[in-house]
Amino acid sequence: MATSTVMRFTVADYVIFALLLIFSSVIGLFYALSGGRQRTTQEFLLAGRSMTFLPVALSLLASFQSAVAILGVPAEIYTFGTEYWFLGCSYFLGLLIPAHIFVPMFYRLKITSTYEYLELRFNKATRLCGTLTFIFQMVIYMGLVLYTPALALNAVTGFDLWGAVLTMGLVCTLYTALGGLKAVIWTDVFQTLVMFSGQLAVIIIGAKEAGGIGEVWRIAKNNGKISGIDLNPDPFERHTFWTLSFGGVFMMLALYGVNQAQVQRYLSSQTEKQAILSCYVVFPCQQLVLAMGCILGLVMFARYGENGPLQQGYVNASDQMVLYFVMDILQHYPGLPGLFIACLFSGALSTISSAFNSLAAVTMTDLVKPQYPHMTEARATLISKCLALGYGLLCLGMAYIASLMGPVLQAALSIFGIVGGPLLGIFCLGMFFPMANSTGAISGLVAGLIMAFWIGIGGFISKRAPLSFVNATTIQNISTSLTTATMTTVNLTTVAPSNGLTGLKKFYSLSYMWYSGHNAATVVIVGLLVSFLTGPVKGEDVNPSLVFPVLRYLLFFLPERCKEKLSCGVRYHPASNEPSLQHSLVPTKEPNGVINNDVTRGEEKQKFASEPPMEVEIRKEDQAAEILQETSL
Ligand SMILES: CC(C)(CO)[C@@H](O)C(=O)NCCC(=O)O
Ligand code: NA
Numbered sequence: 001m002a003t004s005t006v007m008r009f010t011v012a013d014y015v016i017f018a019l020l021l022i023f024s025s026v027i028g029l030f031y032a033l034s035g036g037r038q039r040t041t042q043e044f045l046l047a048g049r050s051m052t053f054l055p056v057a058l059s060l061l062a063s064f065q066s067a068v069a070i071l072g073v074p075a076e077i078y079t080f081g082t083e084y085w086f087l088g089c090s091y092f093l094g095l096l097i098p099a100h101i102f103v104p105m106f107y108r109l110k111i112t113s114t115y116e117y118l119e120l121r122f123n124k125a126t127r128l129c130g131t132l133t134f135i136f137q138m139v140i141y142m143g144l145v146l147y148t149p150a151l152a153l154n155a156v157t158g159f160d161l162w163g164a165v166l167t168m169g170l171v172c173t174l175y176t177a178l179g180g181l182k183a184v185i186w187t188d189v190f191q192t193l194v195m196f197s198g199q200l201a202v203i204i205i206g207a208k209e210a211g212g213i214g215e216v217w218r219i220a221k222n223n224g225k226i227s228g229i230d231l232n233p234d235p236f237e238r239h240t241f242w243t244l245s246f247g248g249v250f251m252m253l254a255l256y257g258v259n260q261a262q263v264q265r266y267l268s269s270q271t272e273k274q275a276i277l278s279c280y281v282v283f284p285c286q287q288l289v290l291a292m293g294c295i296l297g298l299v300m301f302a303r304y305g306e307n308g309p310l311q312q313g314y315v316n317a318s319d320q321m322v323l324y325f326v327m328d329i330l331q332h333y334p335g336l337p338g339l340f341i342a343c344l345f346s347g348a349l350s351t352i353s354s355a356f357n358s359l360a361a362v363t364m365t366d367l368v369k370p371q372y373p374h375m376t377e378a379r380a381t382l383i384s385k386c387l388a389l390g391y392g393l394l395c396l397g398m399a400y401i402a403s404l405m406g407p408v409l410q411a412a413l414s415i416f417g418i419v420g421g422p423l424l425g426i427f428c429l430g431m432f433f434p435m436a437n438s439t440g441a442i443s444g445l446v447a448g449l450i451m452a453f454w455i456g457i458g459g460f461i462s463k464r465a466p467l468s469f470v471n472a473t474t475i476q477n478i479s480t481s482l483t484t485a486t487m488t489t490v491n492l493t494t495v496a497p498s499n500g501l502t503g504l505k506k507f508y509s510l511s512y513m514w515y516s517g518h519n520a521a522t523v524v525i526v527g528l529l530v531s532f533l534t535g536p537v538k539g540e541d542v543n544p545s546l547v548f549p550v551l552r553y554l555l556f557f558l559p560e561r562c563k564e565k566l567s568c569g570v571r572y573h574p575a576s577n578e579p580s581l582q583h584s585l586v587p588t589k590e591p592n593g594v595i596n597n598d599v600t601r602g603e604e605k606q607k608f609a610s611e612p613p614m615e616v617e618i619r620k621e622d623q624a625a626e627i628l629q630e631t632s633l
Contacts, residue, residue: 010338031178055189064255065351071322085290098256113260134260150164156324220302248513251516253520318407414460417512421519421523430546431547434570452515
C-alpha cells in the first residue's frame with residue numbers, strides 16, 4: 001500500500017471536522033451572550049462558582065488528556081507491551097488524596113488562584129515564584145499539545161502543518177476569550193464525548209478487521225506484548241509496577257491536586273461536595289480512557305505485528321503510527337477518518353482552552369491585580385480576555401520548540417514531573433509542615449527546580465546521544481563486546497545496577513515516572529532544612545486553615561492528648577478527628593477577588609497570639625457558643 005493512495009479525506013471527513021470547530025465556537029458565543037455575559041472576573045475565571053459535578057468531572061478529565069495521550073499511549077503499548085497500563089493503579093491514591101486534602105483546603109479558602117494560598121501561608125515573593133513556575137510549565141506543555149496532532153496529520157495526510165496549528169490556536173483562543181470558564185467546561189464536555197467516540201470507532205473497526213477482540217489479545221499474548229507485573233523496585237527502571245503505580249501518584253497529585261487548571265474547576269463547583277464528587281467521577285472515566293488507549297495499541301499490533309508502519313518506513317516517528325493505522329483501516333468508511341481527526345483536535349482544544357483560561361486566571365490574580373488593586377471590574381475582565389488571547393499567540397510560537405522533544409507522551413509526563421513536581425513540593429511543604437517558613441519555601445522551590453532540570457536535561461541528553469549518533473548494530477556490537485569483557489574480568493559486576501551505569505549516568509537514568517516524587521521531595525527536604533536554620537514558624541502562629549494535620553489524620557485512634565503533641569503546636573479544632581476548617585479564620589476578600597492581605601493577616605496573627613489556651617477547653621464544651629463567638633468577629 002502506497003502512502004499517497006491510502007491517505008485521502010472525503011467530503012464527509014471535512015464536514016465532521018468542521019462541525020467540531022463550529023460547534024465549539026458556538027458554545028463560546030453562547031456563554032459570551034448569556035448568563036452574566038462574562039462581565040465579571042468571577043464569571044470569566046470561575047464560571048460564577050455555579051457548576052455541578054458531571055461537567056466538572058469530564059472537564060477535569062479533558063484538561064490533561066490531549067492528542068499526546070491519544071497518539072502516545074497506543075504507540076507505547078505497541079512498542080513496549082502493556083506494562084504502561086499499570087499507571088491505572090496510581091489513579092486510586094492520585095485522585096483520593098486531592099479529593100480529601102487539596103480540594104477541601106482550596107475550596108474553603110475561596111481563592112481564585114492556587115498561588116494565593118502560597119501568599120497566605122508564606123509571603124508575596126513565594127506566591128510570585130509559584131506563579132512564574134506555573135506559567136512556564138503550561139506554556140511549554142501547550143506547545144507540545146498543539147504541535148503533536150498537527151505534525152501527525154501533516155506526516156500522514158499531507159495536511160498543512162502550520163495551517164492545523166493556526167486553526168486550533170485561533171478557534172480555541174476565540175471561544176476561550178469570549179465565553180470564559182463556562183464555555184471552556186462545556187466545550188470540554190462535548191470534546192470529551194468526541195474523543196471517546198473517535199477512539200471507540202477505531203477500536204471496534206480495528207478489532208473487527210483483526211478477527212475480534214479475543215484474537216487481538218491472543219496475537220498480543222503470543223508475541224509477548226501482555227506484560228506481567230514487574231515488581232523490580234529499582235527506580236531507575238523506566239517502567240515497572242512501582243514506578244508507574246507509585247511514582248505515578250505524585251504525578252497525579254501535581255496535576256489533580258495543585259495544578260491551577262484543575263483547582264480552578266474544583267473552585268467553580270457549586271459546593272465542596274460537588275467538587276469532591278467530581279474527583280470520584282473522574283476516576284472511572286480516567287480508567288476507561290487509559291484502557292481505550294492500551295487496547296488501541298494492541299489492536300494496532302494485531303494488524304501489523306512487529307513489522308509496523310514505523311519499521312516499514314511509512315512514518316518517521318512512533319507518534320504518527322496511530323494516525324497511519326487509522327487512515328489505513330478506515331479508508332472504506334467515509335466520515336470516520338474525519339471523526340478521528342476531530343477526536344485528536346478535541347483532545348488538543350480541550351487542553352489548550354483549559355491552559356489559556358488558567359493562565360489568564362493566574363496572570364490576572366497574581367501578577368496584575370496586586371499591582372493595580374483599584375482596577376474596575378470591567379477593565380479587569382477585558383484584561384483577562386486579552387491575556388487569554390496573548391497566551392494563545394505565545395503558544396503558537398512554543399509549538400516550534402515542541403518539535404525538538406522526542407516521543408511526546410514521555411515528554412509531556414516529564415514536563416509534569418520536572419516543573420509540576422517542584423510546585424507540588426512547595427504546596428506540600430506549606431500544608432503538611434507547619435514549621436516551614438517563607439525563606440525555606442523559596443529556597444526549596446529553587447533547589448527543586450535546579451534538581452529537576454539537572455536530572456531532566458541530563459536524562460534527555462544521555463538517553464539520546466548514543467541513539468542519534470551511532471546506529472543500532474554498532475550499539476549491539478559494543479554492548480556484546482562490553483558484556484564479554486566484563487564477564488571475563490569481574491564476575492561481581494553482574495549484580496551491579498540493572499543497566500550497568502554508574503555515577504552521574506546512573507543518576508540521570510532515574511525513571512521519568514519518579515520525577516514528580518523526587519523533585520517534590522527535594523523541595524520539602526531543602527525547605528525544611530532552611531526553615532530550621534533560619535528560624536522555624538511556631539505552631540501557634542500558623543493559621544490552622546492553611547495546614548493539614550497528616551499525623552492526626554492517620555493516627556486518628558490515638559487519645560486527644562497524644563494527638564495534641566503531634567500537632568506541632570497548631571491549634572486545630574480539638575473536638576473532631578477530621579479537623580474542620582469551617583470555623584477557622586478564612587481571609588476576607590473584596591468582591592473583585594483581591595485578598596485584603598495586609599489587614600486580615602495582621603489581625604489573624606494577633607488573634608491567634610492573644611487567644612488564651614483556655615478557650616480551647618471552652619470550645620469543646622460549648623459548640624454553640626463557639627460558633628457565636630466566631631461569627632461575631
Ligand atoms: C495525565 C494522565 C496520565 C492522566 O490524566 C493522562 O491523561 C496522560 O497520559 N496525559 C498525557 C499528556 C497529554 O495527553 O497531553
Ligand atoms: Na484535552
